[in-house]
Amino acid sequence: MDHTWDTRAALMSAPRGGAAQVVSRAKKPLNPFDPTLFFVTLFLTVSGICMLFSASYAVGIARHQSAFHYVWKQMVFAGIGLALMIACSKVNLITVRRLSFLLLLVTALLLVLVWSPFGLELSGARRWLKTWPFALQPSEVAKLTLILFIAHTLSIRQRSTRRMAGGSVEWWQEPLLRAALAIGLIAGLILFEPHLSVVVMLTAGAAVVCFLAGIPRRLLWAAIGACVLVGVIGLATAKDYQIKRIESWFGSALTCAEDPEVTPYQIIQSVKGVRAGGLVGVGFCEGKQKLLFLPSAHNDFIFSVVGEELGLLGTLFTLGLYVVILWRGFHIAYQSEDQFCSLLAAGLTTTVTLEAMVNIGVAINLLPTTGMALPFISYGGSSLIMNLVMVGFILNVSRHSSLQTWRGLHEDSARGRGNGRAHLPRADHRGSRGVRQPSRLHRVRWRP
């Protein structure tokens, strides 16, 4: 039997008024969000701004006559992002879930709008929208909305269940198909920009959500087989120079030695910086590679600056922070009682950490070159804000998840609002605090 209360129930069972009622009832007993995840994110964002200063002053002076040009902007983005993160950790997930399809459509619209006069073309790619006060990158938004939609659509009860419940099922109501269509739509639009690395990341994130949603094993194997097949066909039809590049990358990834003939300039510079760092680094702001030797030191290759200036200690610490995010995010997903919440948290966590891992992997020449921002640290408004918003949603899920917290809350309900924090007593609109009913949202599994 399915004890899990899911947001779907709220959507399906009650009319709009009813749903609103559920929301208002569900609001009260929520947990505080996961403090570890929150503070690690906050720490990454703030220390990222410091690191960004070091990485960007040279290019700031060279291009904008101000060492603080990027830092000021990033600080504004961080402010907006942190505010949005807290806001997103508070919104009602049921509302979000209900709006997920609409959000996906809006994203698709934005992705189409880059081709309108609002779009901004930079070095042959239309990835930005001219929005005040900064250019918006709709593909960053797409990462969130796509995962929201897929998590939503895949946690809808399966067709058989629906049929047993007497509902009629059309072919287009098949969740996996809808998910695939959504992925195809968004990925196609972004591919058209073109922005290949985002397509890959987006598809990977969506695929992870599909995988976690429990798609059948044979489908999984089929998908893996299809990937392998595409890879083989790709290799078979690849041109000589492409093969050579792959070979060179593969060789240098294994041997840890770059071939200056084939390895791209920025990778050579990036690895040079990382090597120069040594165990403890050359010191904050003392790095040399960012002085216009390393292209886009302030965004795609900021990890190399970390490596050069803070050394192995700094890089491992940074890597550790992403591991903490991974651990907390998956923990939250694991503990979630709701399929949608679980998929959402796991999907978003994967997106954030995978992006970090790809960025770092590129910076240390472990992966082929792609333009990928390092979450929370790299310069870039859309990226920073959207990453913070994603963490905001993970935090939101965390408020619904923890079994222990709920139990503690339930047992110590006499203690204030139950979040373990001191607070002023206040008039509760539902009257006495002590008689609060456990919400269906927090029904625990082991209670029959």
Place this chain on the structure above:
Amino acid sequence: MTTLDETRVRIERLCYVLLIFIGIMAFRLVRLQVLQHDRAGRSETKREKIVPRRAGIYTRDGVSLAVSPEGVRICANPRAVLDKEATAQALIPLLEMSQGELMDALDRTEVGGRKNYFVKLQEMADPETARELEAASLQLWQAGNTASPRAVYGEPFNYREYPRKDFASQLIGFVNCRGDGVEGIEQFWNDMIGGRPGYMEAEVDAVGNPIPNGRRRFFPPEEGSHVVLTIDDRIQFYTEQAAQAVVDAFQPNWVTAIVMNPRSGEVLSMATRPGFDPNNIPERLAGREINRAVNFPYEPGSTFKLVTASAALADLPPDKLAVKVNCKGSIRIGKHTIRCWILAKEGHGHGPQTLSDGIKNSCNMAMVGFGRMLGKEALYHYAEMYGVGEATDLGCPREKRGILPDLRTWDDARLANISFGQGLTVTPIQLLRIVSTIANDGMMMQPYLVKEIRSAEGETVQRFHPKETRRVIPEAVAHQVGAMMERVVAEGTGKLASVKGYRAAGKTGSAEKVVNGRYAPGKFVSSFVGFLPAEDPKLAILVVADEPKGSHWGSVVCGPAFAEIASKSMMRIRFEPTLLAERSSTASTTTSNSPP
């Protein structure tokens, strides 16, 4: 199993996969940062040469022959230019170059596979233009078109100017485009004049700007020192003038004239005509031997008879000296026939000749006779003592030593030839040294060109003094040779060289010229060498003309030039004419005490 349970299982598996990948990355980081730390390579540094201002070259009386005005040249850093079109647009009105040239210059971001941070846009710009350009560069930077406020800049540059143009040009030499002396005094004293360049070494960013907190090392430059020559401005001018007159009259390949103070060895002038303007050096001159006075060895011909004569006077016993050699116009030695010049001119020989007559008439036969009396060892010894085949170490680059054939190769014919100056070579300065030795009572002086070195502030840091090389012949012999030379001017071949008001001593020379190893018919090197006043020599003067047309007699071609240089130079050194009856000898000695 519910879907949620399946999800949890899969979350766990995904987590493991990601952690494995993170582990690989951590391992890679350890490998890169600890194990391969020393492979990182050094940061880029730029070494900037700081060239000190080149010091000047002056005549002994302080006239500038070479100066370095403060100049600015316009340079650009092509790697710092981000928007070439916009940059070119802004700079074109300020520069004297076309759009295409400027674009080409800005395109040179790499030279020979190395990063290039420097192109020269314009030479010798005025400082006002340079300031305007730097202001424009700042604006370009602010507009984001360049990555550095100093993408285009004016840089102080060592320019070299020769205010007297072709005056003593072969002697002074010139500098190359990098400001290094490559010829003449400029080359020989390059280290002294140029000073020692300093260096500024700084770590730079990718566009070549020094890093504010980067490593920096500064080696200050050492200022160059001024070189004051022994050359006298006026005498040099007279010499140039007289040499030019010879060039105009006889169209020789070139004419060299040198004036030397025989008492000290100071070279008072050294002129070669035709000259060139070192401000605008023809390409062909670079690295060529242009200063004929020191790098043209030629067969001296009759002027060398002075060596034979002094050797005879010094070595031969009186009975042999008193012998009169009968000149029949030609003589047969082995299979060679040696002719006297008079045979071709007048069809007969000089007749019986004493040594003095032989010098006066420049008789080859007389010299052959005395040479044979001397023997080859003695003649070789004196030629060697007179410095034939030995560089004068005057202080000029590419000085030639001339050839004194090895004694073992001397046979009778060679002895005969050498006794009248064929079959060996000397440079003009060597020949003048020989005559100066005679003028200086047989004591050879070291010829020199630099009087003193002055620091950049103008203080004398080094002074050069006359230096005796060696005694070649006894004083009495020198006086005897001098007397013979006086006869040459007074009554012999050198009448055209007589100097009004002075007793001059001299010797003509019309040597056959060797071209490609054999004597070329009709090609001569004419010369006249002498000193004055004969009783107390103040100046020794040599005039040499290569392949004069019209006449080849040393007296005709070079004699008048000698006379002109001599008379004007004597006035210059305020040595009053001694042969004027009105002048008392006391008056002349009081004014003669200060040789230049």
